Amino acid sequence: MTDAHIIEKAAHIIIEGGLVAMPTETVYGLAANALDAEAVSRIFTAKGRPDDNPLIVHVDGLMMARQTGVMNERAQALAERFWPGPLTLVVKSLGMLPLIVTAGLDTVGIRMPDCDTALSLISAAGVPLAAPSANKSGSPSPTTAAHVAKDFGDELFVIDGGACSVGLESTVIDLTADVPVILRPGVVTQQMIEECIGSVENASAEFLSNAAPAAPGMKYRHYAPLAMVTVVEGHAVSVAEAIKYLYDKDLKKGEKPLVMALRENKRYYGRRDIVITGSSGDPGEAAKKLYALLRAADEQQYSRIYFEAVPKEGIGYAVMNRVYKAASYNIVKV
Ligand code: TXA
Numbered sequence: 087m088t089d090a091h092i093i094e095k096a097a098h099i100i101i102e103g104g105l106v107a108m109p110t111e112t113v114y115g116l117a118a119n120a121l122d123a124e125a126v127s128r129i130f131t132a133k134g135r136p137d138d139n140p141l142i143v144h145v146d147g148l149m150m151a152r153q154t155g156v157m158n159e160r161a162q163a164l165a166e167r168f169w170p171g172p173l174t175l176v177v178k179s180l181g182m183l184p185l186i187v188t189a190g191l192d193t194v195g196i197r198m199p200d201c202d203t204a205l206s207l208i209s210a211a212g213v214p215l216a217a218p219s220a221n222k223s224g225s226p227s228p229t230t231a232a233h234v235a236k237d238f239g240d241e242l243f244v245i246d247g248g249a250c251s252v253g254l255e256s257t258v259i260d261l262t263a264d265v266p267v268i269l270r271p272g273v274v275t276q277q278m279i280e281e282c283i284g285s286v287e288n289a290s291a292e293f294l295s296n297a298a299p300a301a302p303g304m305k306y307r308h309y310a311p312l313a314m315v316t317v318v319e320g321h322a323v324s325v326a327e328a329i330k331y332l333y334d335k336d337l338k339k340g341e342k343p344l345v346m347a348l349r350e351n352k353r354y355y356g357r358r359d360i361v362i363t364g365s366s367g368d369p370g371e372a373a374k375k376l377y378a379l380l381r382a383a384d385e386q387q388y389s390r391i392y393f394e395a396v397p398k399e400g401i402g403y404a405v406m407n408r409v410y411k412a413a414s415y416n417i418v419k420v
């Protein structure tokens with residue numbers, strides 16, 4: 087739990103129209119008073135974020151949520167089941183927010199983070215907080231205070247809440263259509279949601295198919311490290327064989343390759359540079375470590391990353407959604 091005077095100082099900065107980086111259970115957020123258009127515009131400038139991408143509004147409970155958006159029956163049910171937690175509900179806006187927050191849309195994404203520090207800050211400021219992930223647009227989301235400081239320097243006030251427990255951004259679900267649609271997968275899975283409100287669609291389902299992305303290239307490089315990332319999927323032994331082949335070829339060309347492997351496959355790689363993402367039985371570990379590993383690889387100036395796919399089940403689905411993007415859908419199937 088963060089010191090009361092740090093929360094007070096941060097709340098003061100927010101009320102004065104400034105920005106604060108706050109921890110949440112998912113990733114660190116770059117927060118401003120959601121009711122203050124000028125403050126929110128500072129977020130877009132600081133991040134270099136395109137202004138057609140709406141921000142999530144963070145609340146300290148259902149009451150604040152109801153003052154921000156129309157919490158319909160499904161929204162209410164999901165909030166009761168998963169809040170505080172990593173689930174963002176897109177609902178009709180009540181029109182109280184400056185248009186810059188919702189990028190001019192008549193809907194708003196709302197979430198109550200499962201993090202005492204963030205909740206205390208929202209309550210102390212007494213206003214909902216608009217907060218995207220606290221990274222410069224295009225780099226991996228920050229899961230420690232040091233990641234935030236690396237992107238924004240000393241001038242930004244960062245509340246250090248340690249490493250985020252989840253490590254991937256929240257699940258985003260649009261509840262405004264007849265059939266709700268998952269816009270971004272996260273650790274709250276489609277199955278968990280369907281157990282609560284019945285069947286929903288998944289806008290990112292296509293990423294599981296063999297189909298090439300609709301629009302390849304930069305558009306998808308949301309979570310991009312500097313290194314070129316290649317995902318290798320298939321049977322563990324074949325995956326290791328393929329990665330070793332590509333890795334050794336890279337070395338001869340003067341590249342600096344790195345393997346991101348599952349713990350149980352480490353033994354296949356001998357003395358090659360390797361970091362462990364997790365184990366196939368525990369994709370939650372990979373979720374928690376992914377962004378930190380990508381950032382560390384950049385710092386150590388690796389030019390190539392070979393990522394052993396984790397099973398796309400449960401949290402593994404969200405992990406691979408982010409990894410595919412970091413890899414610009416550069417996938418080798420063996
Ligand atoms: O876990 C998280 O969600 C983190 C922490 C800080 O809460 N925040 C986060 O924010 O990941 P950001 O801005 O990086 O991602 C917000 C996502 C974007 O994909 C945005 O397009 C979508 O939510 N979004 C927000 N409001 C929306 C709306 N009204 N309609 C559709 N999508 C919306």
Ligand code: MG
Nearest residue numbers: 218219227255
């Ligand atoms: Mg982001």
